[in-house]
Amino acid sequence: MSDPMNDIRASFFIECEELLEGLFDALQTMSDGSADDETINVAFRAVHSIKGGAGAFALDQVVSFAHHFETAMDDVRSGKLAPSDDLVQLFFRCGDILSDLVRAARDETTVDAALVDPVLEELGKYSTSPDSGEAEEEISDFQPLTLDLGDLGAPADGADDDFDALLASLPPLPSDDEPQEPVARTVVFRPEPELYKSGNEPLFLLRSLGELRPSAVRLDFDPDSAPGARMTWTVEFDDPVKCEMVEEVFEFVQGLCTLSFGSDASPRESVPAEEAAGTFAPADLPMDKIPEPASPTSDVAPPLATIDPAATDEDGPAEATTAMPGGAPKGGAAPKNMASPTVRVDLSRVDRLVNLVGELVINQAMLSQSVAQSSLGSNTAITSGLEEFLQLTRDIQESVMMIRAQPVKSLFQRMSRIVREASAAVGKKVVLTTDGENTEIDKTVIERLADPLTHMIRNAVDHGLEKTEDRQAAGKPAEGQVRLSASHKSGRVVIEVSDDGGGINRPKVRQIAIDKGLIPEDAALTDGEIDQLLFMPGFSTATTVSNLSGRGVGMDVVKNAITALGGRISITSHAGKGTTFSISLPLTLAVLDGMVVSVAGEALVMPLNAIVETLTLDGESVRRLGPNSNVVLVRESFVPLLDLGVELGYRAPKENYAGAIALLSGQEDGHRAALVVDSIEDQRQVVIKGIQDSYGRVPGVAAATILGDGQIALILDPSDLIQNSSGQSRAPANIEAV
Amino acid sequence: MSISVLAVDDSRTMRDMITLALKDEGFEIHLAEDGQHGLEVLEDIAPDVIITDINMPRLDGFGFIDAIRDRSQTKHTPILVLTTESSAELKARARDSGATGWIVKPFAQDKLIRALRMVAG
Amino acid sequence: MTADTTNAAPDPSAPHEIELLSFRVEDHEYSVDIMSVREIRGWTRTTSLPHSPSYVRGVINLRGTVLPVIDLAMRLGMDPTEPDDRNVIIVIDVDGRTLGLRVDAVSDILTLPTEKLRSPPEIAADENQTFLRALTIIDERMVRVLDLSSIMPDIGEVAA
Structure with missing residues (x-):
């Protein structure tokens, strides 16, 4: 059995992600200028809930930051602060920091104060509270009482706030019976009429008081007093009882009753109300005081766009686990009250x-x-x-x-942070718009998309968009647009990253490729082919990639990551108008559309997304390039010919490839190849079986699957095959390596 | 006889914490996500005590308490307010709206149970 | 690769009995600790793994998982032979991995006191002894007890 607290902790961090999502949604709405009163409430509540939960787990860094953040938002909420653009932008940064803090807490690491402090400092500039010490003091209230049950020794000076400190010290340790603490042997309790209206019950209070082991209790009835205030209880103790323990019992009715203490051991007649009032006077609480109405829209206003159905769905899974795990539901009534019928499953x-x-x-x-x-x-x-x-x-x-599918929303929100950071780093004004956030895709795909997408977004900000002055010179708005969208298209998910920048500078790309020796100087390339050069390994290097988007990886890495997910990536670019990268992904990683081929008697599966076309080679098109290498002429360009049987070490090269069947693999990038197979058997969906866990990595092989006859067929990894091909020399060299 | 509790909080973590604190202590727990949802639940059950958060979407804690006190069935049902603020002001405000008592978050299990037993008998 | 008790020479003071599954590889009798054995299967055609050591026969479908199969004869340095239907695959668990061993035939289950196990002699010239954990004589036959951990690791190293 797992520790329930750990489960709640885990579920808290999941909830935090959802709350952060809601926070960013609300902030986005504020930044769009379409916010209403409820928007800031949503944002506030998100941070507030994170703080509340974090307090329970003693995540002090989170609590403290959330507190400052929340305070500023509360000021906006109450109208003390205007939600200026700058402030909303600051809130975004606060949200980023809060996300970092939450994730650090989850992973049991910490966030460098150097990241947090500047934001806090900036937040402090907006502080409307003259006394910053007050905030600090309040934070002390969020110390984890759950973990700290020792006697804090708080002085019982009657101040309101001390009750909590006092309560935190419970259960009291008998040895801590310090003499200076006020004690009493007589307690007089006289309810005011208001007490009954608050749902309190004198009987229960006296019963609780009874746990302190009084020796006698007397009830006095005064028919002349106002109804509801006619009874006075006098409770006596043989051993002195600590006043604070009595006060704790009466904490909730403080101000709704007269409570007085006597140190006299001998029974007293009665305590006059006037005398008692000295200790706890009934507060001046006009009964007609009605709770301040919530803002008119907040009660029944339909939820904002930020609380869309998908978000509600995500919210749902908690219900099954939180719904009465202990007590039996009464009369079966509860289930139908659950907001959404969902279950949370491991x-x-x-x-x-x-x-x-x-x-x-x-x-x-x-x-x-x-x-x-x-x-x-x-x-x-x-x-x-x-x-x-x-x-x-x-x-x-x-x-x-x-x-397993999840909306891409969380991923998109991470990207808006990337845009904020990237645009700040290069000094461009950039707006990210997103579309299709509720498009669902496999959880693992989402996780593994984060890195490539981050890189693409940085690229779009850094390279895609022109400098502000260039934009203005071109008559474009100073603010650049980056658009991120997701949609379902014929059984796949298409994610697009587009910018309204200058488009790919093709002459420059071409020149870079020539300089790096990736293409011959006289290569005749179409626009599309030039665009594909961006995906070539070795194209992106320090000279072409700034520190920001670079980080040592190029678009070839992005492409590999997408391909590894069974996806494809393509570019369209229009000079002066912008560039769009389009990623097409399978809905799931567990199955793959593949072509079953036969090579040297072995069945192999080639991922369909890697196949451009199938070719039947004629003697004319195959040319011998060297002793160990052939090329095939495909529409006026030469493509290396790889015999899969040889590449996989199944057989020796053939004398003649005329008439052979080949799969043209890869897209129009530098890594095309014609892969020779013996025959094409079938085209079908296969279930992916990992091979690495049971055996280890096999070069050129991505995974395995089981075919209809129960036989295992290997799923090929064409990019690995092509990149690591060394003609016929490779297989024999490795086959006996032990 | 077990004490039946309706706990209303928009934070799943808090609902989980309350459930964990109470489930093995002889309480029958009902949950709701906000004040509006809480009122719907109250159509079907009559809890001995209600615990409610203040900051909630749709219908917040104050509005919820108001509505509870307006219903004849729940006019006298004890209500504990769950709050992260421990200021006297907030407590006074909670009580003005008709709350019976309050619990400061994060709460200690024994304190919550004691408070519940105190107000619910 | 962590040291495992199967790697250590048997502790002569331990009074336990050990159960061994014995089998034939060409004309030699080998055995493995029965605790490592998950099941014994009839021979099925394997799917070759490219660029794998020659003694890796390939992989088979073991109820939906991919099971690598080692040709024990080749692993032990004997000449390769074509598998036939009388061959069996012994499925073993070793060091957290599952592996199939192609052997010619299973012979017997032997129960013997651990003290009857003898450490293999140190014969530097004999490459095979590195795969041996112990030797024992049963009914005047010499039975070799395989050290499964040492049969395994090369796979990971070569493949990784």
């Missing part, structure tokens, strides 16, 4: 389901195959039943895959 369980469905798909394929090979006719009930079975299996698989 990811490993989902993954197991995904795997099992994968097995089902394989099993079903095996069954179909054996039926096809049997003597049963094609029109039997079995075949049509199998057809339905196939469809059902596909549907189940799809549904199961969608369990």
Whole structure:
């Protein structure tokens, strides 16, 4: 059994991510100028909830920062501060820091104060509170009482706030019975009429007082007093009782009753109310005082765009676990009150389901195959039943895959931070607009998209957009636009990063490629081919990439990351208008569309997204380049010919490749190749099986799958094959390496 | 007999914490995400005590308490306010609106239980 | 690779019995600690892994997972032979990984006191002895007890 506190802690950090998402949404709305009263409330509540939860886990850094952040937002909320553009931008930065702090707390690391302090300092400039010490003092209230049950020894001087410190010291340690603490042997309690209206009950209070072991209690009834104030209880103790412990019992009715202490051990007649008033006078609480109305919109106003259905869905999963795990629901009433009928499930369980469905798909394929090979006719009930079975299996698989799907929203929000940081670093004004944030895609894909997308966004800000003065010279708005969008297109997710910059400077790109020896000086390249040069390894280096977007990686790394996810990336660019990078991704990583080919008697799967076209080679098009290398002429350009049988070490090179079948792999970048196979068997979806865990990395192989006949087929990694190909020399060199 | 509690907080973490603190202590726990949701739950159950947060979407704690006190069935139901602020001002305001008592977040389990037993009997 | 108890010479003071699964590899009798054995399967065709050491036969489908299969004869330095249907695959767990061993045939399950196990002699010239954990004589036959950890690691190193 796991520790429930750890579970709550884990769920707290998940909630924090959702709250941060809501915070950024609200801030974005404020920054767009479309905020209303509720927007700042949403932002405030997000930070407030993070603070509240963080307090419970003693995440002091988070609590302290959230407190300052919240205070500033509260000032905006109450109208003390105007939400200027600068302030909203500062709030964005605060949100970034808060995200960092939360994640650091989650990972049990810390955030460098050098990052936090400047923001706090700036926040301090907006402080409307004249006494900054007050804030510090308040923070002390958020010390984790859950962990600190020792006697804090707070002086019981009757100040209101001290009650909490006092309560924190409970249960009291008997040995701490310090003589200077006020004690009493008689307690007189006289409720005021207001006490009953607050839902308090004298009987319960006296019962609690009874736990302090009084020796006697007397009730006096005064028919002349106002109704509700006619009774006075006098409680006596043989051993002196600490006043603060009595006060604790009456904490909630403080001001709603008369409470007085007597040190006299002997029974007293009664305590006059006037005398008692000296200790705890009923506060002047007019009964007609009605709670301040919440802002008119806040009560029933429909939730803002920031609380969209998807966000609510995400919010939902808590319900199943929080709903009455202990007590039985009364009369079955509770379930229908739950806002959204969702369950929270351990990811490993989902993954197991995904795997099992994968097995089902394989099993079903095996069954179909054996039926096809049997003597049963094609029109039997079995075949049509199998057809339905196939469809059902596909549907189940799809549904199961969608369990793992998440909206890309969290990813997009991270990108808005990248834009903020990147634009500040290069001194450009940039606005990020996002679209299709609720588009869902596999959780792992989202996680693995973060790095490539970050790089692309930085690139767009740094290289895509012109300098402000250049923009103005070109008659464009000074503020550059970066647009990030996601959408579903024919069973895939398409993510686009576009900018309204100057477009790719093709002559320059071409020159760089020539300078770096990536293309011959006289290469005749189309615009599209020039654009593809950006993806070539070695294209991006220090001279072409600034510190900001560079960080030592180029677009080739982005492309590899996307390809590893089973995705494709393409560029469109228009001079003076901007550039769009388009990423097309599978909905899930668990299955792959592949072409089953046969090489030297082995079945292999080539990812469909890597295949440009299939070729039948004729003697004319294949040219021998050297003793160990051939090229094939594909539409006027030479593409290296790789015999998969040789590359994989299955067989020796053929004498003649005329008539052979080849898959033209890669897109129009520098790493095209024609991969020779013996035959093409099938085109189908396959379930991906990892091979690294059980064996280790195999060069040129991405994973494995199980075909309909139960045999394992390797899924090829074309980019690895092509990049690491060394003609025919490679296979024999390695095959005996032990 | 167990004490039935309706806990209203928009933070899942807080709801989890309350549930954890109370579930093995003989309380029957009902949960709601905000004041509006809390009122809906109150249509179906009559808890012995209500715990509510203040800062919540749709219907905040003050409005929620108001509405509770307006209903004849819950006019006298004890209400504990969960608050991160421990200022006298806020406590006074909570009580003015009809709250029975308050719990300062983060709360200690024993203190919460004691407060619940105190107000609910 | 962490040191494992299977690597250590048997502790002569331990009064335990050990159960061994013995099998034939060409004309030699080998055995493994039965605690490492998960199952024994009939021979199925393997899918070759490119660029793997020759003794790695390939991978098979073990109820949906990818199981690498080692040709024990080749691993032990014997001449390669073509597998036939009478061969079996012994599925073993070792150092947290699962692996198949192709052997000619399974012979027996032997129970013997651990003190009957003898450390293999240090014969530098004999490469095979590095894979041996112990030797024992049963019914006048010499049975070799394989050190599974040492059979494994090269795979990771070569493949990684």
